[in-house]
Amino acid sequence: MTYQPPVRDHAFLLRDVLEIEKYADLPGFEDAAIDVVDQIIQEAGRFTSEVLAPLNAVGDKQGCTWNPDHTVTTPKGFKEAYAQLVAGGWPALGADTAYGGQGLPHVVNLSFSEMSSSANMAFSMYPGLTHGAYSAILNGGSPEQKALYLPHLVSGNWGGTMNLTEPHCGTDLGLLRTKAVPQADGTYRISGTKIWISGGEHDMAENIVHLVLARIEGAPEGVRGISLFIVPKFIPDAEGKPGARNSVFCDGLEEKMGIHGNATCVIRHEESTGWLVGEENRGLALMFVMMNEARIGVGLQGIAQAEAAYQAAATFAKERLQGRSLTGPKNPDGPADPIIVHPDVRRMLMDSRAVIEAGRAFLFWTACRATWPTPALTRLCARRAMTTWP
Amino acid sequence: MTYQPPVRDHAFLLRDVLEIEKYADLPGFEDAAIDVVDQIIQEAGRFTSEVLAPLNAVGDKQGCTWNPDHTVTTPKGFKEAYAQLVAGGWPALGADTAYGGQGLPHVVNLSFSEMSSSANMAFSMYPGLTHGAYSAILNGGSPEQKALYLPHLVSGNWGGTMNLTEPHCGTDLGLLRTKAVPQADGTYRISGTKIWISGGEHDMAENIVHLVLARIEGAPEGVRGISLFIVPKFIPDAEGKPGARNSVFCDGLEEKMGIHGNATCVIRHEESTGWLVGEENRGLALMFVMMNEARIGVGLQGIAQAEAAYQAAATFAKERLQGRSLTGPKNPDGPADPIIVHPDVRRMLMDSRAVIEAGRAFLFWTACRATWPTPALTRLCARRAMTTWP
Numbered sequence: 001m002t003y004q005p006p007v008r009d010h011a012f013l014l015r016d017v018l019e020i021e022k023y024a025d026l027p028g029f030e031d032a033a034i035d036v037v038d039q040i041i042q043e044a045g046r047f048t049s050e051v052l053a054p055l056n057a058v059g060d061k062q063g064c065t066w067n068p069d070h071t072v073t074t075p076k077g078f079k080e081a082y083a084q085l086v087a088g089g090w091p092a093l094g095a096d097t098a099y100g101g102q103g104l105p106h107v108v109n110l111s112f113s114e115m116s117s118s119a120n121m122a123f124s125m126y127p128g129l130t131h132g133a134y135s136a137i138l139n140g141g142s143p144e145q146k147a148l149y150l151p152h153l154v155s156g157n158w159g160g161t162m163n164l165t166e167p168h169c170g171t172d173l174g175l176l177r178t179k180a181v182p183q184a185d186g187t188y189r190i191s192g193t194k195i196w197i198s199g200g201e202h203d204m205a206e207n208i209v210h211l212v213l214a215r216i217e218g219a220p221e222g223v224r225g226i227s228l229f230i231v232p233k234f235i236p237d238a239e240g241k242p243g244a245r246n247s248v249f250c251d252g253l254e255e256k257m258g259i260h261g262n263a264t265c266v267i268r269h270e271e272s273t274g275w276l277v278g279e280e281n282r283g284l285a286l287m288f289v290m291m292n293e294a295r296i297g298v299g300l301q302g303i304a305q306a307e308a309a310y311q312a313a314a315t316f317a318k319e320r321l322q323g324r325s326l327t328g329p330k331n332p333d334g335p336a337d338p339i340i341v342h343p344d345v346r347r348m349l350m351d352s353r354a355v356i357e358a359g360r361a362f363l364f365w366t367a368c369r370a371t372w373p374t375p376a377l378t379r380l381c382a383r384r385a386m387t388t389w390p
Numbered sequence: 391m392t393y394q395p396p397v398r399d400h401a402f403l404l405r406d407v408l409e410i411e412k413y414a415d416l417p418g419f420e421d422a423a424i425d426v427v428d429q430i431i432q433e434a435g436r437f438t439s440e441v442l443a444p445l446n447a448v449g450d451k452q453g454c455t456w457n458p459d460h461t462v463t464t465p466k467g468f469k470e471a472y473a474q475l476v477a478g479g480w481p482a483l484g485a486d487t488a489y490g491g492q493g494l495p496h497v498v499n500l501s502f503s504e505m506s507s508s509a510n511m512a513f514s515m516y517p518g519l520t521h522g523a524y525s526a527i528l529n530g531g532s533p534e535q536k537a538l539y540l541p542h543l544v545s546g547n548w549g550g551t552m553n554l555t556e557p558h559c560g561t562d563l564g565l566l567r568t569k570a571v572p573q574a575d576g577t578y579r580i581s582g583t584k585i586w587i588s589g590g591e592h593d594m595a596e597n598i599v600h601l602v603l604a605r606i607e608g609a610p611e612g613v614r615g616i617s618l619f620i621v622p623k624f625i626p627d628a629e630g631k632p633g634a635r636n637s638v639f640c641d642g643l644e645e646k647m648g649i650h651g652n653a654t655c656v657i658r659h660e661e662s663t664g665w666l667v668g669e670e671n672r673g674l675a676l677m678f679v680m681m682n683e684a685r686i687g688v689g690l691q692g693i694a695q696a697e698a699a700y701q702a703a704a705t706f707a708k709e710r711l712q713g714r715s716l717t718g719p720k721n722p723d724g725p726a727d728p729i730i731v732h733p734d735v736r737r738m739l740m741d742s743r744a745v746i747e748a749g750r751a752f753l754f755w756t757a758c759r760a761t762w763p764t765p766a767l768t769r770l771c772a773r774r775a776m777t778t779w780p
Contacts, residue, residue, distance in 0.1 A: 172712035174726075322565070
């Protein structure tokens with residue numbers, strides 16, 4: 001099937017339902033005029049349908065390949081598409097202008113994300129998790145950490161990941177065993193194994209920034225003893241360029257149905273060098289910045305897949321000839337009518353469309369309230385968004 | 391996971407809920423005493439869990455292989471398991487004693503089928519479709535056809551298939567184009583392509599009996615011009631043994647998620663030799679014998695997969711340690727409680743179990759009413775079954 005980006009639906013939602021021009025007077029949003037946003041959405045539709053969608057089946061069938069030197073090769077064409085993504089400035093859409101971002105409302109970024117997730121969910125998870133790592137460091141990192149890492153995560157020439165789950169702990173992070181040992185130079189040595197790490201290793205970015213939950217030696221048990229660390233694959237040198245290889249390794253790929261194009265990794269920290277983000281033992285609160293963003297992201301993935309499925313179903317219903325309409329032939333010159341004439345087929349399509357449109361509206365509205373480039377703006381916008389919905 | 395056949399649940403349903411002993415006075419059912427049925431169910435549990443379940447993952451990962459000589463190789467171990475199935479007399483359970491069957495109520499066969507479908511759905515479809523072909527010939531075949539084919543389908547040393555769907559017609563069989571040309575010797579030459587044919591070609595049976603819907607030259611258009619034909623892969627010789635290779639070929643395998651161990655085939659009839667079953671142009675009615683049985687079979691597959699999924703979930707919920715019970719630790723010496731202590735996990739498990747048990751009861755009851763070895767018994771039992779349910 002050919003993915004048709006729902007550009008008109010998105011524009012209608014942003015302009016006429018959410019009225020995002022109401023936010024245009026907020027600091028940093030002078031450029032979010034509706035005609036600019038319209039152009040961005042149209043270009044997003046072009047990029048996702050022309051560049052990402054053709055790689056969806058390739059990614060599913062070919063998948064990622066783990067190599068014995070602990071590198072991962074992405075499916076054919078992914079690397080070139082990722083370079084186009086970075087060149088087009090897409091990862092920077094909703095990011096802070098102080099770090100090279102375009103400072104647009106997160107909901108504009110979400111419009112792009114839905115389209116890229118419909119077109120190629122496996123691919124879209126790479127920049128998706130990078131944006132999550134950006135948000136966590138933006139909220140909790142030191143000025144030096146922000147200056148060092150954020151511009152690269154914003155541009156997308158470095159990737160980001162979320163190292164939470166361990167084989168024995170997923171929802172109950174208080175059980176986690178990954179250990180952090182403080183060093184004289186202020187860094188930590190991290191040891192432990194993380195699983196299900198999306199985008200944990202790949203060949204598309206020049207560096208990968210792992211955000212890792214670990215327990216500092218001697219810390220309390222449970223969730224009150226968890227700290228957050230930055231563990232870059234290549235340790236930035238004095239000029240901030242990728243330097244020495246850190247001892248964090250991908251030990252293999254895991255199976256997640258439908259996203260074979262995304263590298264789902266077992267990640268082993270072998271006394272890897274990490275830098276504490278925020279305060280000791282307060283890591284979970286910071287990780288929740290990333291997790292909350294991921295929650296909106298997972299809702300978005302649901303809408304995106306439903307939209308893609310709806311488009312495939314609607315196209316098929318118009319082409320597939322089976323049976324005759326109850327009210328007389330609608331395709332009298334053909335051997336049968338297209339199945340879209342049957343009431344139950346129409347009902348299923350209409351149900352899908354209603355759920356998708358309502359779900360998308362709710363998702364975009366939530367994004368307007370929840371996630372803006374800075375915490376102060378988020379609070380301001382949350383109050384304002386309350387006035388734009390019944 | 392290890393599949394645990396629900397032997398006690400099945401026995402309870404047959405003995406105490408459906409009271410199948412009430413049928414024991416019917417002709418041919420003298421041997422269906424409840425203690426005999428109990429033994430059969432126990433043995434069914436052993437066979438399906440010990441022989442079929444270990445091949446489920448093998449079948450999924452390895453799948454079937456199409457060979458350029460139009461043969462299909464089943465996954466490693468399937469052939470040996472199929473030989474055990476035949477040796478154990480399992481395909482004969484619910485079949486007419488006149489053709490070598492054991493003449494037990496179809497619901498006893500269904501108990502075995504549910505277990506084999508839970509243990510290995512891909513495998514269980516081979517005998518499942520064979521039984522459907524048996525039923526169609528039993529209901530519509532000539533005495534000669536019954537004598538020639540039924541003993542082999544009952545024993546399972548020949549397989550059966552259902553050749554309905556063509557690329558342009560699935561639900562709307564009136565559109566089908568496969569053509570049958572009458573020959574002087576009373577046979578027909580069949581030409582056309584069928585798709586999605588489960589078990590259409592494999593290496594486990596010495597012959598495969600295709601039941602094929604086709605249109606006799608000059609027949610009316612639509613469903614009133616469809617006839618049913620027997621097209622054996624090897625044409626039985628004078629002694630009824632597999633003889634000359636018929637010109638029916640598997641041109642490739644198709645993808646159906648979750649049943650890679652079953653050969654889903656594109657089947658090409660290249661002027662294959664076929665024998666008419668029943669009357670000309672009345673094929674659809676006969677095929678509905680097979681399709682109605684398949685409908686009960688598909689309900690059964692749903693129950694069977696739900697049971698397997700429930701077992702996996704329940705086992706995991708008892709082993710996986712995450713969080714603590716709201717009412718205080720239930721595994722105080724461990725790092726966390728098993729997740730079965732959490733109310734929402736218990737609710738999901740209980741929901742599953744309730745749906746499965748009710749669904750199975752409804753399915754078995756329907757089978758009691760619907761499908762017995764002969765049409766006369768089916769009618770008799772349908773009346774009787776009405777008295778055993780509210």
